[in-house]
Amino acid sequence: MTKCTDSVVLNLWHPVGAIAEAIPGAVQETVLLEERLSFAVGGDGEPIVWRSRPDLRRADQVPAADRLPAKSAYGYVWTSLGSPPAELFPIPEYAEPDRRRLNAATFGVNVSAPRAIENFLDMGHFPYVHTDILGAEPHTEVKEYDVEISVDRDEILATRCRFFQPMASTASDGGADVDYVYRVPHPYCSVLYKSSPVDESRRDVIAIFLQPVDQEHVRAHMLLCVLDENSEDKVIKRFQQTIFGQDKPILENQVPKRLPLDPRAETPIRADKSAIAYRRWLSQKGVTYGVIPAAA
């Protein structure tokens, strides 16, 4: 397979690993856009990332000129193979001191990043795939919601989403109508806000950051930034892993694995409004990696 030549994607920041799981100084190997990378997180929490080379076994051996752009944000190491923007998209809630901030897990998934984003945006599958957790029959209707492509912020925003959920989170004590807001601030990242069962004025934040290994494989990093004073970390992680484990076979059975951007390629329904906006947005940006571009 040819390596990535998509300049839009090359110039993005991409996540490569969770900081909480990095042993200070230890070098980890990973693959981003078909390139082998090495990274290490220093004792000060600052990451160093470079293209893997047999003569570079420790971060301090890597000459400055051979280091890739690197950033620590939202609990992960981010890097870029091109010229990334100065800032990553904002998630202001991450700074709120009373939130639990966890990497639920990093899972390898045999799917393109855009297919995974689209599944993350979809509410229609809740009762069927996440039965008795995020949905249950007969509450299957995806009610009308709003989607906009924000030109200022260059992101997709889906609002006024509501869904009946039997067990929306580890802090739930029963079924409830849950409000959702979805943001897609990056072609391969999405941030979800959902009603907090413990504070009706605030929302839990769950983000998925996809590391494209190649066009049809990702490492899915899941950030939880939630309000829950009682559950142990591992209980909160387990909840999210259960959900993701249910999505995984669905994602891996998508055909074709790359996301078709031609509006006629797949037939959407009203509930797919956010997916339609997402596909259009990728087309407008000129993204070609992980998608099947529309015929010119």
Place this chain on the structure above:
Amino acid sequence: MITLYDYELSGNCYKLRLLMSFLGIDHNTVPVDFYPGREHKSEWFLKLNPLGQLPVIDDDGLILRDAQAILVYLASKYDPPGTWYPRNNPALLGEISQWLAFADGITGTASAARLHDALFYDFDIDAARAGAHRLFRILDEHLWFGEQEGRQWICSAPQPTIADIACFPYIMLSEEGGISRQDYPAIRRWCDRVKRIKGFIVMSGVFPAGPARAAA
């Protein structure tokens, strides 16, 4: 009360959840952060199981490890009619043990491939997949010939045994390791039969059978 030390995405833990559901046994769960926390290698867990593996149960102070061993224990103790593990039938017990060992082989191949693909374990993925296909071919033939003789389950019994439970999870999860079941029609039919056993429950990655036929 039984306590199960459990990880949701573990097929070996699921074997025990499945048998306990079939038998209607209540139990407590202690979640173990197998991934990414590696809590099964933590000091407290190694005291329970020096092998550092899930699952483990504690039944009123009796601590047991190994999914297959625990299936034998639970079926022997909590299934009075003895249908899942027929204690008085030596030939059948021999067959069951043979397929419990086979299930360990499935763990060593199909489960290893899944750990490689999903959780980035450093295994020889080609060897794991080839090994799984070899075992699946053997099981598929065994099940196919069984169907010709009117046998529905892995062992020569008119009802499912713990051998069916032991083999089921990592076959069902095999696609997560890049191992397709397309070429194993008898395995696929058997998986549907397992899913229609009364009391069947799912785990993440395993979906229920369609409603086409009611549970037996």
